[in-house]
Amino acid sequence: MFGITAYGAYIPRSRLSRAAIADANDWFDASLRGLAKGERSICNWDEDTITMAVEAGQDCLSLLDAGSVGTLYLASTTLPFLDRQNSVVVSQALNLGDHLRTMDVSASQRAATSALIAILEAGNSEKGAAMLVASEHRRSKCGSRAEMLWGDGAAALGVGSDGVIAEYLGSETYVTDFVDHYRGEDSTLDYEWEERWIRDEGYLKSVPLAASRLLDKAGVKAADIAHFVLASDQAKTPSAVAKKLGITAEAVVDNRIPAMGIAGSAHPILLLTSAFEFAKPGDLIMLAGFGQGTDVVLFKATDQITDRRPETGFAGAIERRRPDENYNRFLSFNNLVERETGKRGELDKQSYLAAMYRKKDLLTGFIGGKCRECGTVQIPRENYCVNPECGALDSQDDYPMSAIPGRVKTWTADRLTFDWNPPAYFGLVEFEGGGRLMMDFTEVEEGSIETGVAVSMHFRIRQFDNQRGFRKYFWKATPSGQERAQLTTGD
Amino acid sequence: MASGIKDKVVILGMGCSKFGERWDASPADLMVEAFEECIADAGIEKKDIEMGWFGAGIDAYNVGSSALPLSLALRLSNIPVTKVENMCATGTEAFRGAVYAVASGACDIALALGVEKLKDVGYGGLPQRTRGVENDMFWPNLSAPGSFAQLASGYRAKHGIDKSELKRAMAHVSVKSHANGAKNPKAHLRREITEEQAINAPYIAEPIGLYDCCGVSDGSACAIVTTPEIARRLGKTDLVSVKALQLAVSNGDEASFSDWDGSYLKTTRIAAQRAYNEAGIKKPREEISMTEVHDCFSITELVTMEDLQLSDEGQAVRDVLNGDFDADGRIPCQIDGGLKCFGHPIGASGLRMIYENYLQFQGRAGDRQLSNARLALNHNLGGFPHQNICSISIIGRYE
Numbered sequence: 001m002f003g004i005t006a007y008g009a010y011i012p013r014s015r016l017s018r019a020a021i022a023d024a025n026d027w028f029d030a031s032l033r034g035l036a037k038g039e040r041s042i043c044n045w046d047e048d049t050i051t052m053a054v055e056a057g058q059d060c061l062s063l064l065d066a067g068s069v070g071t072l073y074l075a076s077t078t079l080p081f082l083d084r085q086n087s088v089v090v091s092q093a094l095n096l097g098d099h100l101r102t103m104d105v106s107a108s109q110r111a112a113t114s115a116l117i118a119i120l121e122a123g124n125s126e127k128g129a130a131m132l133v134a135s136e137h138r139r140s141k142c143g144s145r146a147e148m149l150w151g152d153g154a155a156a157l158g159v160g161s162d163g164v165i166a167e168y169l170g171s172e173t174y175v176t177d178f179v180d181h182y183r184g185e186d187s188t189l190d191y192e193w194e195e196r197w198i199r200d201e202g203y204l205k206s207v208p209l210a211a212s213r214l215l216d217k218a219g220v221k222a223a224d225i226a227h228f229v230l231a232s233d234q235a236k237t238p239s240a241v242a243k244k245l246g247i248t249a250e251a252v253v254d255n256r257i258p259a260m261g262i263a264g265s266a267h268p269i270l271l272l273t274s275a276f277e278f279a280k281p282g283d284l285i286m287l288a289g290f291g292q293g294t295d296v297v298l299f300k301a302t303d304q305i306t307d308r309r310p311e312t313g314f315a316g317a318i319e320r321r322r323p324d325e326n327y328n329r330f331l332s333f334n335n336l337v338e339r340e341t342g343k344r345g346e347l348d349k350q351s352y353l354a355a356m357y358r359k360k361d362l363l364t365g366f367i368g369g370k371c372r373e374c375g376t377v378q379i380p381r382e383n384y385c386v387n388p389e390c391g392a393l394d395s396q397d398d399y400p401m402s403a404i405p406g407r408v409k410t411w412t413a414d415r416l417t418f419d420w421n422p423p424a425y426f427g428l429v430e431f432e433g434g435g436r437l438m439m440d441f442t443e444v445e446e447g448s449i450e451t452g453v454a455v456s457m458h459f460r461i462r463q464f465d466n467q468r469g470f471r472k473y474f475w476k477a478t479p480s481g482q483e484r485a486q487l488t489t490g491d
Numbered sequence: 492m493a494s495g496i497k498d499k500v501v502i503l504g505m506g507c508s509k510f511g512e513r514w515d516a517s518p519a520d521l522m523v524e525a526f527e528e529c530i531a532d533a534g535i536e537k538k539d540i541e542m543g544w545f546g547a548g549i550d551a552y553n554v555g556s557s558a559l560p561l562s563l564a565l566r567l568s569n570i571p572v573t574k575v576e577n578m579c580a581t582g583t584e585a586f587r588g589a590v591y592a593v594a595s596g597a598c599d600i601a602l603a604l605g606v607e608k609l610k611d612v613g614y615g616g617l618p619q620r621t622r623g624v625e626n627d628m629f630w631p632n633l634s635a636p637g638s639f640a641q642l643a644s645g646y647r648a649k650h651g652i653d654k655s656e657l658k659r660a661m662a663h664v665s666v667k668s669h670a671n672g673a674k675n676p677k678a679h680l681r682r683e684i685t686e687e688q689a690i691n692a693p694y695i696a697e698p699i700g701l702y703d704c705c706g707v708s709d710g711s712a713c714a715i716v717t718t719p720e721i722a723r724r725l726g727k728t729d730l731v732s733v734k735a736l737q738l739a740v741s742n743g744d745e746a747s748f749s750d751w752d753g754s755y756l757k758t759t760r761i762a763a764q765r766a767y768n769e770a771g772i773k774k775p776r777e778e779i780s781m782t783e784v785h786d787c788f789s790i791t792e793l794v795t796m797e798d799l800q801l802s803d804e805g806q807a808v809r810d811v812l813n814g815d816f817d818a819d820g821r822i823p824c825q826i827d828g829g830l831k832c833f834g835h836p837i838g839a840s841g842l843r844m845i846y847e848n849y850l851q852f853q854g855r856a857g858d859r860q861l862s863n864a865r866l867a868l869n870h871n872l873g874g875f876p877h878q879n880i881c882s883i884s885i886i887g888r889y890e
Binding site (some may be wrong): 343344347348349351352355356359362363376378379380382386387388409410411412413414415416417418419423424426427428435436437438439440450451452462463472474 | 613614616619620621624625627628629630631632633634635636637638640641642643644645647648694695696697699742743744746747748752753875876877878
């Protein structure tokens, strides 16, 4: 059996109230008020497509052995680098090793479904598993419908033969140069055409052309589809398409617009992870991806669908939320306003690429060292073992620490230093099993940090070098609540 | 076995500029101001100075690199001058160079001068600067208050001290230094404050508020040192000598390995013990008459009282609130106002502390004169609690 073996999801914690967007913008467009229900997910200042992809990938790896991943495709229309393979950054942050096939797939809202079909059609990789990560951080104009309805998020899928939860039954693609929206070479924001035309000439024609062929090919009746995934920021369109196809209304997977908004090309995969969480063995699942035509993929849930659950998953990612009412901060985080940074924000943040490459194991992989002589764990790893009783030279083996929980030893909330979201929280973190590091914290809510609080590690943006169009990444600590086991010292 | 520095070198003269926001003074102006006082006090001529040590902490932002700025500003006669930089210990490091040169016999008379021109850079607080190509990629953007504020979290956790109680003791530290600074005409901040003001001031880095932070100042201080024999030959009486000069530098233990809990300064404990040994001090609480410690932030001064063995561990809050380190307390601390109010021109600070010792021993400290001071301990701390440089000098009457 071959198909989906693992999945994971990530939705930024911060959820901006749509009423806050409407309050700021309905002086210009009163119709926004009609869309002002619920909230949308928004990236923190230190999150982007790459960092969310790493989060979703980590969640997926809770069901998948990193050593078995021979392929990693990253799908997105909002990749931070146009020329620097983004999927390689993700693979190294996930510590997938140095020998795998990586690729960025972009330029359409069906980037992720097309990448998934490519993986599924390629069959089993040499190492056994393939991964797709879809991630989107779409920016939009102030006061636009898109700003109201879109959200940020990422999802990941594992594909292979070991532990299949959804068997691959087939796929189909219909292509047509239907330009419902576009973003040209020199633009940072999308341009969209009329909503009703997109519905009537786009979704309602294009999706059935692909879906009917696939149903025929697979010998499946539309009425037997138990879960139909179609992402759209038009709330009623997925149901209209389902009705036209003969798929039941109950099968339409909720687009979750009130809870998070539509996360672009990542949304079909996010919705698929959502469907996996309530699918029963034997259920037929149809995934559709719309954009210059339509991709459709058919799966059948296996007996393992109920047991194989990732650490967080879609429901967990939706639930982990922090309400936000600050529209100005959202604009600031998305570079939609020119913001005062203060004198301290002026410091040159040049990335020295040669040094960055030399330190990539630490910076991207969060790899420390473990001394062969005395067992001491240390990060960063240096030439001499830090244990003064040992002090051995060149004695440390690589020791990945991104999955190791830690506890706060010392901390502060710094209002003097520059931070895109002050105060800057940082402190000394002690890791379970040894090792300690003075590091940044992120996603800290006031009062959630104290000495002894458990933290987990997260790949985030460390700094922007706006002068040279670069961004640096590193790992940060986030309070993980008190659910983790007591920290033990030593091995 | 090495015999140490005790009583091998004496101070021939000292000088210190007015500290503060010296908008109209260049680094050279500040150096000359300190130097002119110093050389007049020493009673020698410029040509008698054989070697110089020059300290400036953040050279890229003020005086420029190398020893040239000192030699040029003072028009020294092509003597050997060495530039030293060791973060906030820079001033004491310049002094150590000059003292060691005299003690070694390499020269008879040496100059140490420290200067910092911080108010040309446009920052409130210390300028934000690079920590090196590699460190900048993963270190937090910790400001000075942000790094030292963490001492409070570690101290609270270790000793189970209530946040508001610790904050009150921190406020007492600052109120005391403001009271002392008000009596010092060369101090940067000369206004008394109340405990309430200190507690209610806006946060800079939790739990450090505005009044928990020291002044960021322009200033310069300098010393001319020689041997006791030469000083006597030059007609000096009431000699002040160097009893100990110690430095302890972190090796990554606190930051990467040990069970250090963030509540104290490991290097201070090491340097203090070494200094007591070098000076032959067995009972610091009875023998030390005054301290000038690195009160960059009130919490630093508080934990330093324990690190110097002047308070029992966990008892500094009680002792501070008890007034033990006030001007009329058991061991007065920062009688000149400290970094807090005299100010903190980084490269000058260590020398400024010794300047105050020297004035006190010679009965020249004006309104803030202590009675019968005979042994002083000075302490500088450069860097961050988890990774730092600690220098300690002990200065006393030459008896």
